[in-house]
Amino acid sequence: MRRISRRRAERNQVMAAQAELRGELGRLRAAVPQLTGSLVVGSDGKVLAEDFGGGDAPRAGTRAADALTAARRVAEAAALGGVREFLIRGADGWLAACTAGDSALLMLATESSTNIGRLRLEAGWSGARIAALLDGAPERLENTCP
Numbered sequence: 001m002r003r004i005s006r007r008r009a010e011r012n013q014v015m016a017a018q019a020e021l022r023g024e025l026g027r028l029r030a031a032v033p034q035l036t037g038s039l040v041v042g043s044d045g046k047v048l049a050e051d052f053g054g055g056d057a058p059r060a061g062t063r064a065a066d067a068l069t070a071a072r073r074v075a076e077a078a079a080l081g082g083v084r085e086f087l088i089r090g091a092d093g094w095l096a097a098c099t100a101g102d103s104a105l106l107m108l109a110t111e112s113s114t115n116i117g118r119l120r121l122e123a124g125w126s127g128a129r130i131a132a133l134l135d136g137a138p139e140r141l142e143n144t145c146p
Contacts, residue, residue, distance in 0.1 A: 020133055021049035024126055031122045034111040036093065040130055041065055041105045048104060048134075055109070064097060064107040085120065098123045101131030 025038045029051060037052040037060075045065035050057040071086045085098040096119055097107045106127045110119060 017133060018049060021130065022051065024129055024133075025049055025051040028108070028122055028126050032108075032110065032114065032119055034114040035108060035119075036111060037109040039064065039105075039107045040100065041107060043068075043103050043105070052109075060107065064105055068097065068099070068105050085123065087116070087120075094119070096120065096123055098127040099131075100127040101134055104130060104134055106130055 021040050025040070028038055029035050037055050038050070039047055039052055039057060039061055040049040041061040041064045042048055043065060045062040047057050047061040050061075052060065067086065067088075068083065071083045075081065075083045083099060085096065087097075088095040093112045094110045094114055094116065095107065096110070096116075097105055098120075100106050106123060108119065108123055
């Protein structure tokens with residue numbers, strides 16, 4: 001009986017953490033109105049939370065993890081130290097990503113008119129909050145992603 005209670009408690013914790021992650025993505029959307037999509041991605045590419053509109057979140061999550069790996073290699077080759085963020089400008093907008101601790105990445109897609117300074121500031125704050133949230137349970141979250 002205790003085993004069942006423990007599993008329920010863990011499941012409730014995971015659901016609460018996922019709700020908090022989605023809440024943080026909602027806060028970001030309110031702070032950066034030009035935001036068109038956001039993901040919290042585990043280091044293995046699994047989507048932990050998303051507010052991605054019409055995009056393919058699982059595919060974007062995998063690509064974001066790949067991009068982080070590539071950014072780490074470039075930063076290492078250039079002797080820049082650990083990667084904290086990277087920014088890509090496309091023809092129709094921006095893609096910003098910042099690390100959220102050691103186990104996750106926050107990826108943000110925006111319109112081209114976005115104030116990049118504001119985006120970087122908000123992403124940094126959110127990345128820190130997400131890292132603090134995931135410190136206790138990243139493995140459990142990754143195994144139960146929607």
